[in-house]
Amino acid sequence: MPDKLSTLIRYRRGSLPLLIILCVLILVIAIVRLDTIPGIILSYLATIILAVALTHKWRKKRMFIMLMVASSVVFFSLTFVHEIIFDPNLMTSTAAAWQRYLMWFFHMAVSIIVAFVCPVGFVTGAAGSMILWLRRGRVSNLKGT
Secondary structure, three states: OHHHHHHHHHHHHHHHHHHHHHHHHHHHHHHHOOOOHHHHHHHHHHHHHHHHHHHOOOOOHHHHHHHHHHHHHHHHHHHHHHHHHOOHHHHHOOOOHHHHHHHHHHHHHHHHHHHHHHHHHHHHHHHHHHHHHHHHHHHHHHHHO
C-alpha cells in the first residue's frame, strides 16, 4: 500500500506544475483571444501541455500507439459527420433559435476537437511511441554487448 501511495504522489508532483502552467495559459488565451495568431499558438501549447500531463506516466508503447490511432479515427469520423450534419443554410435561415444555437455549438465543438485535440494527440502518440522504441532499443543493445 505505501508503494502505491508513493507512486501516486510522485506522479502528482510531476503533473501538478504542468496543470498550473495549463491554467495560466488558458487565462492568457482568454485575454489574448483565440482568433489571433498568438492565441492559436498558445492554444496549441496548452493542448500539448494537457496531453503531456495526461500521458507522462505511460510506460507502454501500446498506449501511445492506441492514442495515435484513436486520434486519427476521431479526426476522420468527426470531419465526416460534420460535413454531413452541418448545414450552413440553417445558420441563416428562419429556423428556430435553439436549432441555430445547437448547430453553432456542434460546429464549434467539432472544429476545436479536429483543429487542436486530434493533431496533438496524434503527435503525442507518435512521439511517445518513438521515444519508448528508442529507449528500449538502446537498453537492449547495451545488454547485448
